[in-house]
Amino acid sequence: MPASRLYRLNTAEWTLDYSAAVQLQNPGEPFPGWCPCYLIEHPEGLVLFDTGVSREMAADPEGYGPTGAPHMAELLQTLDLSVGRSPVEWLAELGYEPSDVDHVVLSHLHVDHAGNVDAFPDAEVIVGKRELRYAFWPDGVQRLFYLDGDFAPLRAPGREVTAVTGEHDVFGDGSVVSFPTPGHTPGHRSLAVDLGSTSVLLAGDVANSRAGYEEGLVASFAWSLEDSLESIRRVKDRARAADAEVIVHHDPEDQSKLPDPPEALE
Numbered sequence: 001m002p003a004s005r006l007y008r009l010n011t012a013e014w015t016l017d018y019s020a021a022v023q024l025q026n027p028g029e030p031f032p033g034w035c036p037c038y039l040i041e042h043p044e045g046l047v048l049f050d051t052g053v054s055r056e057m058a059a060d061p062e063g064y065g066p067t068g069a070p071h072m073a074e075l076l077q078t079l080d081l082s083v084g085r086s087p088v089e090w091l092a093e094l095g096y097e098p099s100d101v102d103h104v105v106l107s108h109l110h111v112d113h114a115g116n117v118d119a120f121p122d123a124e125v126i127v128g129k130r131e132l133r134y135a136f137w138p139d140g141v142q143r144l145f146y147l148d149g150d151f152a153p154l155r156a157p158g159r160e161v162t163a164v165t166g167e168h169d170v171f172g173d174g175s176v177v178s179f180p181t182p183g184h185t186p187g188h189r190s191l192a193v194d195l196g197s198t199s200v201l202l203a204g205d206v207a208n209s210r211a212g213y214e215e216g217l218v219a220s221f222a223w224s225l226e227d228s229l230e231s232i233r234r235v236k237d238r239a240r241a242a243d244a245e246v247i248v249h250h251d252p253e254d255q256s257k258l259p260d261p262p263e264a265l266e
């Protein structure tokens with residue numbers, strides 16, 4: 001059974017130096033990246049793919065989570081929340097409560113993807129097992145992007161977390177499938193969505209820009225260059241086989257291929 005609708009819900013725009021977002025390209029130029037999440041309606045349940053940036057964190061980085069994130073203060077100077085909304089606000093606009101979400105599927109646990117997870121305490125969270133473990137003890141520059149305020153709530157008693165390794169078919173019918181695309185982070189995953197008349201492949205951060213995706217230029221802070229390039233190839237192969245449109249997560253032009261809410265891709 002295919003999924004019925006896919007909504008793209010932008011939570012913010014975050015501007016990085018272009019050469020950080022896309023390996024050594026255009027140093028000194030801005031790269032204004034969207035930070036969306038996606039709502040997928042399926043006859044058997046509601047899926048949220050990624051949860052965007054936490055407004056609570058943006059308002060008080062030092063007080064965020066068990067250990068705080070004071071280093072975010074500088075990075076937050078280029079975060080523009082006015083262009084987006086929180087996933088909870090978006091859901092309300094579409095007539096849903098947070099408790100209506102059955103599954104939260106995460107591409108990875110970086111700050112621009114896994115904020116707001118605590119807003120969905122009733123949902124099953126589907127996340128890469130390796131990602132979960134790495135998030136608590138990342139290496140070097142990766143430490144900047146993993147905030148325990150985002151993912152510590154997943155350790156709460158009674159929280160339903162499904163830590164996955166290989167492919168994971170959310171409804172068991174091939175319509176919403178999370179698959180491993182490591183490289184940006186160790187447990188990074190992308191999502192294939194079959195809407196019947198059309199198919200979309202939400203690539204996540206296998207690359208940050210369309211040009212980077214085409215040319216194999218990934219984020220300068222990627223965990224593994226070799227794995228990143230293999231994952232880009234995996235996404236391309238899969239998209240070709242399914243005749244799916246690939247959406248590069250932070251690329252504004254790619255995001256413009258999806259309708260603005262309340263319109264959805266059907």
Ligand SMILES: [Zn+2]
Pocket residue numbers: 110112113205250
């Ligand atoms: Zn990202």
